[in-house]
Amino acid sequence: MSKLRFRGFEIHKGYLDLKAQQGLIDELRPILKAAPLFSPTVPGGGQMSVRMTSSGQFGWYSDAAGYRYTDTHPKGQAWPAIPDQVLSIWRQLTGLERQPECCLLNYYGEGAKMGLHQDKDEADFSFPVVSISLGDDGLFRMGGQTRGGKTETIWLNSGDVVVMGGEGRLTYHGVDRIRYKSSRLLPKGGRINLTLRVVT
Numbered sequence: 001m002s003k004l005r006f007r008g009f010e011i012h013k014g015y016l017d018l019k020a021q022q023g024l025i026d027e028l029r030p031i032l033k034a035a036p037l038f039s040p041t042v043p044g045g046g047q048m049s050v051r052m053t054s055s056g057q058f059g060w061y062s063d064a065a066g067y068r069y070t071d072t073h074p075k076g077q078a079w080p081a082i083p084d085q086v087l088s089i090w091r092q093l094t095g096l097e098r099q100p101e102c103c104l105l106n107y108y109g110e111g112a113k114m115g116l117h118q119d120k121d122e123a124d125f126s127f128p129v130v131s132i133s134l135g136d137d138g139l140f141r142m143g144g145q146t147r148g149g150k151t152e153t154i155w156l157n158s159g160d161v162v163v164m165g166g167e168g169r170l171t172y173h174g175v176d177r178i179r180y181k182s183s184r185l186l187p188k189g190g191r192i193n194l195t196l197r198v199v200t
C-alpha cells in the first residue's frame, strides 16, 4: 500500500486487498440486480460508452435535458442502499460524520472510456469524492481546475482508492482506456469504478 499525490488527488495504491475487493463485488451483485446498468445519453445527444447505475438516496443521471441526480432508477424503482463496506471505506479515508448520498457505479467494458470532466452536480464542494477501482486496469487522466493545459496519467489498478478533495475536488479527470481482461476479479472482465458523493 502506498499513498501518492497528483494534482490534489490522494491516490491510495493497493488500499483494498483481494479479499476486500471480492467482498465488495459480492455486495455489488444485488445492487446490479435491483438497479440494472444503463447507458446514459449526454446533453449533446451521444451515448456514453460507460454503463452505470447507483446506490444511495440519489443516483447520477444524464439525458438530453442535462446532468443531474435523481431519486429513482430510470425504470422507476428507488436506488438500493449503499453497501456497508463501501460506507466504511468512506469513513476510514475521510473521517467525516456526513455520509455519502450517492455511490455511482460505472462499468467499463471493452473499449469504454470517460472524457475529461469535473464532478460539479453536487451542492457543496467542500466534501470530497472518493473513487474505488475494481477489476481491469484503467488509465486515469488528470488535468487542472480549468479545461485545457497539461495533463498527466496514472494507471489505476483493482483495489486503488482515490480521494478527490480540497484543491483536487474540481480537478478535471477522466479515463482514457482500460486494459480489458487485465484482472480476473470480474468473471466477464471489465472495470468497475465506484464514486461516493455527498449530493445535497
Ligand SMILES: O=C(O)CCC(=O)C(=O)O
Binding pocket: 104, 106, 114, 119, 131, 133, 138, 140, 156, 173, 174, 175, 193, 195
Ligand atoms: O472511473 C474512474 O476512475 C473515474 C470516474 C469518474 O470520473 C466519475 O464517475 O465522475
